[in-house]
Amino acid sequence: MxxxxxxxxxxxxxxxxxxxxxxxxxxxxxxxxxxxxxxxxxxxxxxxxxxxxxxxxxxxxxxxxxxxxxxxATVIECPECGKPTKLLGKTDRCMFCKTILSLDPKHDPQANA
The missing domain is CATH 1.10.287 (Helix Hairpins)
Structure with missing residues (x-):
């Protein structure tokens, strides 16, 4: 990304x-x-x-x-910092801690790690 x-x-x-x-x-x-x-x-x-x-x-x-x-935008809770952040597209970063986020498991870096 x-x-x-x-x-x-x-x-x-x-x-x-x-x-x-x-x-x-x-x-x-x-x-x-x-x-x-x-x-x-x-x-x-x-x-x-x-x-x-x-x-x-x-x-x-x-x-x-x-x-x-x-x-x-879809509002989700960041798994790293726990703050609500907005997700645009298939992948995006947390607005606060910059963690890569995704709703699609195929594009989720935490699920593939």
């Missing part, structure tokens, strides 16, 4: 990265106006503001998607 944390947390991480990246792009674009780079600075500010706003909208979409998946 390629995920090192639960799938829901991975999607939330990508949403956070898009949010921070969009804000960073908007701040970089603002430098064109703050430092008075003339017409080129205004064009740069406009381009970076639009790209940053698109990244922010994409992050909103990712957060919405993660929320919708989270509401339909």
């Amino acid at each position: 390629k995920f090192k944390s639960s799938k829901v947390n991975e999607f939330r991480l990508w949403g956070l990265l898009l949010t921070m990246g969009g804000m960073l792009l908007m701040i970089i674009g603002l430098a064109g106006i703050v430092f008075g780079w003339g017409t080129a600075g205004k064009i740069m500010a406009g381009v970076f503001m639009v790209i940053g706003a698109i990244a922010m909208l994409a992050s909103m979409g990712v957060y919405f998607w993660a929320g919708m998946m989270s509401t339909s």
